Amino acid sequence: MMRRAAVSVVVVVVVVAVGALAACSSSGSAKSGAGNGSTSSSSASVASTSTTGPTPVPTTVAFKRAATPLAPSTTTYVFSLTSGGLKRSYRLHVPPAAAGGKALPLVLNLHGATQNALLQEAQSGMDASADKHGYLVAYPDGTRIATKLDPDPVAKQAQYGFNAGACCGLPVDKHVDDVDFLLAVISNVATRTPVDLRRVYVTGMSNGGMMAYAMAAQASTYIAAVASVAGQVEQLGIAPTQPVPTMELHSVDDPIARYEGVQNSDPKLRYSVIAGVQQWVKADGCDTTPHPDKTITGTGTSEGLTATLVTYTGCKGGAQVALWQLTGSGHVWPGAPFNTGPKETWVLDGVGRGTTLIDANEEMWKFFSRHVLPRAP
Helix, strand or coil: CCEEECCCCCHHCCCCCCCCCHHHHCCCECCCCCCCCCCCCCCCCCCCCCCCCCCCCCCCCCCCCCCCCCCEEEEEEEEEEEECEEEEEEEEEHHHHHHHHCCCCEEECCCCCEECCHHHHHHHHHHHHHHHHHCCEEEECCCCCCEECCCCCCCCCCEECCCCCCCCCCHHCCCCCCHHHHHHHHHHHHHHEEEEEEEEEEECCCHHHHHHHHHHCCCCCCCCCCEECCCCCCCCCCCCCCCCCCCEEECCEEEEEECCCCCCCCCCCCCHHHHHHHHHHHCCCCCCCCCEEEEEEEEHHHHHCCEEEEEEECCHHHEEEEEEECCCCCCCCCCCCCCCCHHCCCCCCCCCCCCCCCHHHHHHHHHHCCCCCCCCC
């Protein structure tokens, strides 16, 4: 069984702090994020392989391909499945392009710690980009982030996270196999509507971005490229079985997932952005020389903000490593309208200033669309 749920609460849903990642630690407590989740009774499963580190997963996913597409809709489908003995759920946006019956690219868009799928759909605004460019978007829910949750009138008990290596919270402590879960989501989507399995991508905000990197490191034969927003690599010694193009979008002024990292174990946000980028430069066999593009400098309402694209080329298999280095903005999804006006109008608490100098959805889609897996899994 399946049901649809509309995303009609874009501003109200995200009034409470977004991606309160620094509030989480492995001690099992968290300050509130925001959001609400939905579940249904559809089921599918992929054999679990317990993995908490950077070792590539041995799981072989048997993809069953849908013969007919789901109907495009202005509302969002909500499905559930079983992975690792847990009932999990995800939201699925189907663009108008699906009506033609052609297999479409799929993007997994992952929420931050203390957040959930509904919030990520609302705050990232990716549905509009999917409609414009013709790709499917799945928004998976993580698992409970902490044993004790701060009161949150919007999220209530739907405060989740992912096991991305060193971050975050209960999913790490309980060794939740989120790589296997996300592979199950890909498989489940493919049984419901045609998916181009050579063009599956992963992105996410904060802890969700960290999880995107975990997917690239541990399931590289299934993922054509990844992009992380405000979430650095939280694994050491990554060893993907094939090159994976990666993009990071991160502000040096991020007050939560700090650009220079936090050199201690509590909270477990200790890795710097550049250290993660360098891991992927090495893993993808790229030339180590960075190539910065011309800096975009904000004016008017964007005064004090900058954005610079830095790329690493000469990578194996046509891969590329890219970094959008931002200044002046905070722990935000670039291009989203939140916290972009006068400070007294900001609706997101504790995350800093928003930026519209670049649109994360457009930049990552340009990046994704250049990369295709050499063969379908």
